[in-house]
Amino acid sequence: MLMWEPVIGLEVHVELLTKSKLFCGCANRFGAPPNSQVCPVCLALPGALPALNARAVDLLITAGLATHCDIPPRSKFDRKNYFYPDMPKNFQISQYDLPVAVGGWLDIPGGRRIRITRIHLEEDTGKSTHPASLTDGGEMVAGRIDSAEYTLEDYNRAGVPLAEIVSEPDVRGADEAVAYLQQLREILVWAGVSDCKMEEGSLRCDANVSVRPTGQERLGTRTEIKNLNSFKSVQKAISHEIQRQIKVLEGGGKIVQETRAWDEQREVTHSLRSKEEAHDYRYFPEPDLRPLEIDAAWLERIRKGLPEMPAARRARFESQYSLPAGDADGLTRTREMADFFEAAVTAGAPAKEAANWLLGDVSRMANERGGLEHVPLSPARLCGLISLIEKGTITRKIAKEVLDEMVAGGKDADAIVEVRGLRQIDSSDALRPILEQVLDKNADAVASFLGGREKAFDALVGQVMAATRGKANPAVAREMLREMIAARN
Numbered sequence: 001m002l003m004w005e006p007v008i009g010l011e012v013h014v015e016l017l018t019k020s021k022l023f024c025g026c027a028n029r030f031g032a033p034p035n036s037q038v039c040p041v042c043l044a045l046p047g048a049l050p051a052l053n054a055r056a057v058d059l060l061i062t063a064g065l066a067t068h069c070d071i072p073p074r075s076k077f078d079r080k081n082y083f084y085p086d087m088p089k090n091f092q093i094s095q096y097d098l099p100v101a102v103g104g105w106l107d108i109p110g111g112r113r114i115r116i117t118r119i120h121l122e123e124d125t126g127k128s129t130h131p132a133s134l135t136d137g138g139e140m141v142a143g144r145i146d147s148a149e150y151t152l153e154d155y156n157r158a159g160v161p162l163a164e165i166v167s168e169p170d171v172r173g174a175d176e177a178v179a180y181l182q183q184l185r186e187i188l189v190w191a192g193v194s195d196c197k198m199e200e201g202s203l204r205c206d207a208n209v210s211v212r213p214t215g216q217e218r219l220g221t222r223t224e225i226k227n228l229n230s231f232k233s234v235q236k237a238i239s240h241e242i243q244r245q246i247k248v249l250e251g252g253g254k255i256v257q258e259t260r261a262w263d264e265q266r267e268v269t270h271s272l273r274s275k276e277e278a279h280d281y282r283y284f285p286e287p288d289l290r291p292l293e294i295d296a297a298w299l300e301r302i303r304k305g306l307p308e309m310p311a312a313r314r315a316r317f318e319s320q321y322s323l324p325a326g327d328a329d330g331l332t333r334t335r336e337m338a339d340f341f342e343a344a345v346t347a348g349a350p351a352k353e354a355a356n357w358l359l360g361d362v363s364r365m366a367n368e369r370g371g372l373e374h375v376p377l378s379p380a381r382l383c384g385l386i387s388l389i390e391k392g393t394i395t396r397k398i399a400k401e402v403l404d405e406m407v408a409g410g411k412d413a414d415a416i417v418e419v420r421g422l423r424q425i426d427s428s429d430a431l432r433p434i435l436e437q438v439l440d441k442n443a444d445a446v447a448s449f450l451g452g453r454e455k456a457f458d459a460l461v462g463q464v465m466a467a468t469r470g471k472a473n474p475a476v477a478r479e480m481l482r483e484m485i486a487a488r489n
Contacts, residue, residue, distance in 0.1 A: 003213065005216075006171075014202065017194055022093075030200045035153075037156040049288050050093065050286075062302055064100060065101075078097075080281045081281055087126070121163060127156075174242070191307060209241045227261070310332045321351035323352065331359065337358060341354055341355065358382075385402060388402075398469075401422075422471060439460070439481075449485065
């Protein structure tokens with residue numbers, strides 16, 4: 001039986017985190033009312049000329065350096081000509097033969113390296129919407145106005161700066177494609193290049209998919225799946241397209257080079273149009289923009305501003321703080337969490353304790369509130385809470401209550417403990433009458449424990465903790481309980 005190998009290259013479009021668009025001063029902000037962030041430049045009105053956003057170039061260089069690319073000293077802009085309603089100019093200002101960044105790579109889990117061919121800067125298009133229905137005079141008109149099909153255009157996105165990141169055909173399956181995208185997204189968010197919110201369209205992926213007999217060097221005919229906007233869609237669309245192509249070839253057919261779309265509802269790809277080649281776009285140098293000259297000083301300024309990348313920081317957390325790999329991985333899921341952890345340790349918190357709290361209760365709060373930045377807790381205040389546990393001032397159970405109150409009310413841990421009288425009870429004189437009452441009320445549990453059931457003893461300790469509202473020192477309580485049971489029998 002003939003075995004098949006998938007060969008996949010990915011083109012990732014990432015909206016850059018600038019305040020304004022690439023060639024004009026209009027706001028780069030998601031969610032504004034349609035066509036409220038437009039001007040003569042991004043609407044391509046006659047006589048309007050582009051002016052390059054230097055911040056966008058900085059971010060593209062950052063993306064290149066973060067993915068091990070070379071940054072040539074000279075690049076230029078080109079006009080890519082094609083005709084869609086969402087393209088006001090009927091051409092896109094992009095880059096063709098001289099992009100800003102070339103020749104990078106990313107390593108994905110499993111030891112596989114995916115090469116990056118290029119990263120170039122271009123403007124985004126507008127957004128076309130094909131409504132399912134329109135209310136007209138109280139009647140629902142399905143996708144039509146005056147018996148004609150219609151499309152709505154929003155040009156707020158037209159001119160937003162995009163990084164297009166093109167990989168070599170090194171990906172060998174849907175799982176690897178998702179792993180590459182997740183790795184790429186982590187790096188771009190970490191470096192502040194983009195928020196990469198796929199649900200808002202700030203990261204979109206086109207997948208070029210082909211299959212060939214295992215062991216064959218020559219590439220098969222590829223198809224391109226356009227505008228995949230979630231990891232789930234990438235996984236399903238590539239998996240489906242691989243199987244579709246294998247079925248066609250094993251049935252004696254031929255793969256046609258074309259552009260296809262992914263149908264989320266039916267979970268199939270379908271043909272959109274024949275695949276364009278570079279010459280179809282009639283590239284030529286953009287006459288209204290000078291070539292980019294990126295000198296050594298510019299490059300060094302960006303390089304110095306690069307943060308420590310996630311993989312390097314994970315490795316350092318394991319070695320410097322003796323953290324397990326799982327903890328290091330969890331703490332570096334976001335740059336904010338990693339920075340918070342190190343600040344807490346610098347403030348005096350033991351590394352493992354800080355990691356446990358951040359990966360547990362603090363992460364829970366961050367998930368509930370939409371991110372760590374929305375949790376009103378400083379590293380120093382978390383360190384103060386941990387210090388009370390370390391000193392034996394409060395129990396861990398009480399500490400969880402104190403943390404909730406710290407976040408809700410903005411007070412320090414020691415102030416909450418003093419006002420609410422939450423200090424740990426570890427005095428034998430204070431504990432003895434409480435333990436006497438627990439033993440008197442739970443004679444059956446005492447008998448069960450004496451009969452050899454250790455769980456019965458744990459139940460007695462639980463009763464002590466309940467009676468003291470979690471303030472009893474568990475170790476002292478356990479030792480005293482055993483002594484008191486032995487003395488009674």
